[in-house]
Amino acid sequence: MTHDVLIVGAGPVGTTFARYIAEKGFKVGIIEKKTIVGVPLQCAGLLGKQIKEVNILPDELIINPFYGAYLHSPSDHILKVAKNKPEAYVVxxxxxxxxxxxxxxxxxAELYLKHNVKGLDLKNSHVLMGNGKTDFIGKIIVGADGNDSIVSRTLSMGSSDGKQLQAAQLLVDFGRDIFDMDYVNLHTFSSISPGFIWAIPLSTSTARVGLFGNFNYHKLNDILKNFLSTKPEFEGYSVIKKYTGKIPVYDSKKMIVKDNVLLLGDAASQVKPTTGGGLIIGFKCAQIAADVTEKALERDDMNILREYNENYRKIFKNELKTQLMVQKIFKSLSDDDLDYMFVKLKEEGAEEIISKYGEMDDQSPLVKKLFKQGILFKILPKILLKGLSILWK
Ligand SMILES: Cc1cc2nc3c(=O)[nH]c(=O)nc-3n(C[C@H](O)[C@H](O)[C@H](O)COP(=O)(O)OP(=O)(O)OC[C@H]3O[C@@H](n4cnc5c(N)ncnc54)[C@H](O)[C@@H]3O)c2cc1C
Structure with a gap:
């Protein structure tokens, strides 16, 4: 079967890209190994407000809008970040x-479920199926096949291939009303830094509680169990469901174009280093890739595909660098440092600044503001500030 564009993976980023290309009138195939798209759940489902600009989100799929967050230090000093419009949605x-x-x-687009891609024959533009199934041919092949991308591994497109962070999430029933539905809760601890524990209310008494980190799944579950059982306000909680998943480690050197092959979404390690969130950035990259793909197909010139890499780096380089630096800073802080930082930030009026400039998906404007106002100088050691100042020179 021959297509203009063949996409491996019917995750949200791959199917969004597929829609863009199909709408332009090209023949598109999506090859997916699962029987049912989206199952099992492997996500907290928290999307920043930019989702409304970068993709379609029907109201009926929104479980709850959030107007801000409670940020907790290890000893539970709390910073409240509040906006007057929805800042994020859990979907x-x-x-x-x-x-x-x-x-x-x-x-x-044509969707082929239950098709497990086993490899690529780039010379003949073949996507190989194995198991006696017919191979597919695509003028352009797109690996949107998630954190353990077979497309990336087959073509050796990243030294970080195979390096992932493990994530664990619980659906928890607390048996009584304990949540303010307008806010998500993020809990920091040095032992899991730069990861953090999220508690995302689905109702006043239930929440998705999870974390990601460089630990195995059992260890992550132990951390969650310990977190839930040591907080008096959570007493009597029960776990309704357990989920697991993997998050790619963001790799600034990842190759995302090779000949007529593109990588997209988690497969391209297009995730926010600070939170592991990949949907908004993935959807933005789907648009960048679609524009370049259209041009390459119209002019029948695959060299044009390289513009995808250039445009992606141009748009995201500084934001991702800032997030990597923030991640590095968090990793270096002890519980005492984190407590001190929260207290100091509150004293310096940072709640207001974070509420005004904080954005889930573009974090550099806030970091820049805190830096320029001198607040970071008061709370962080000089050595850590050096890296940040270099970014904005
Ligand atoms: C616990 C957890 C919580 C998260 N929370 C958030 C959050 O709140 N907000 C956020 O923005 N992001 C979050 N993420 C990250 C987010 O889920 C991913 O960034 C997002 O799913 C990436 O989409 P994708 O389409 O690139 O890849 P995926 O969603 O991984 O889709 C890839 C698809 O490719 C298919 N596939 C893989 N290999 C093959 C093959 N060989 N042949 C055929 N098909 C194949 C898979 O079956 C899958 O359907 C979270 C991740 C985890 C693990």
């Missing part, structure tokens, strides 16, 4: 993946 992620796949199919 039905399984429903959202299905919706995006349906949109791609409605636009004309």
């Amino acid at each position: 039905d992620r399984v429903g959202y993946d299905k919706f995006l796949a349906e949109q791609a199919v409605d636009a004309g």
